[in-house]
Amino acid sequence: MSQLPALENFDCDGDSNSLGSRWEKWKRALNIYLSATGVDVPQKRRAVLLHTAGFALQEIYYNLPGAHVEETESNDVFKIAVEKLDEYFAPKQSFLYERHLFRLMKQEPEEKFEKFLIRLRNQSSKCNFARKEDDLIDQIVEKCSSSDLRKKILTLGDSVTIDKIIMEANAIETVERQLKGFQVRSNIDVNKIGTRPKNPNNIRCTRCGSPHHDNEYDKCPAKNANCDKCGFKGHFKSQCRTSYKRRMATANANAVRNAKKMKPNDQSKGTGQPTNQPIKPPSNSPPSNINYVFHIDEDAEIICQVGGVNVNMLIDSGSKTNIIDDRTWEYLKSNEVIVSNQQRGSDQVFMAYGSKEPLKVLGSFEALIAIGPEKQPAKFYVIKNGTRSLLGKETAKKLNVLKIGMSKADKSI
Known part of the structure; x- marks a missing residue:
């Protein structure tokens, strides 16, 4: 002890x-x-x-x-x-004064009923009540903070007791706490939905998309950036509004300009043989062995079967040849692709969109390509570090997955 x-x-x-x-x-x-x-x-x-x-x-x-x-x-x-x-x-006080203090007592805001009842009982012990429980019930009915509890007590009528009041008060307080819990959780969910900051002035930069400045802002990060979609300077890809036709026209113009700037030795790259041909003045069209790869976002992706193996390819209406990137080529070999006339290197030169340097050709092969019921023999070029495999215009037309121009009108209509 x-x-x-x-x-x-x-x-x-x-x-x-x-x-x-x-x-x-x-x-x-x-x-x-x-x-x-x-x-x-x-x-x-x-x-x-x-x-x-x-x-x-x-x-x-x-x-x-x-x-x-x-x-x-x-x-x-x-x-x-x-x-x-x-x-x-604790000098003794008048019972009248103690009863006066008892009648002034009320349940405080957020005070639990049990604490209020304890205070009432402590004070009633000093009042010398003849009917202590009845006086407690009267004070609870008048001064409790819960109108629901007051209704319950009045409903019980003369059969009401302190024990019944305690039971009803605890039940009401439990329900109120649960309702507050539901309300707090609901407010949290609403706040989660509405946490996105508002833009009261409706300002948004058309160059970079920022809501904090307009497109005239001198320090805009996209002001001197090149768009990865259209190639023009002054905006990001996410804010690009350049039309498809304009992008294609720009790509063709850049390809012709790059071809004119190429050195003679670059045109024979991949053959392993130097050239002694005299340099001809550039013409308005690129040399015949120059192939241009214009992968545009609108190009359609399609599942093809190359040499018996399924691969995803993009239909490139701006390219005459079929391109296989080196990773897809490794995938084809690992799945025992059936090919013929396989060769290392190539006399063909491939130029990527917006690039001044030709792509590196690892080699070429021929294989049967099938899309649905359509099958055609085709030649494929393997490009090192390529990003996508491309299905050229000619092969796509033969497989009936690309149509150029408008079809003839039905005379019966």
């Missing part, structure tokens, strides 16, 4: 209006402590009281007339000490 925590000293200098109630609570804690430690000798009980209460209470005790007496067989020194301290800290 010696391991029990010590009591706090009694606060003698606190609020004088609550001094009596504080003394009653501290005295109750002292009696519990004495019972737990097994101290039952009156003189020792008085010593524990004075020791735990502190110096301030000791000063009051030794100055109260008749408080400190010698122990005899006829007197209980602990009981005498407590009675004298009761007279000092």
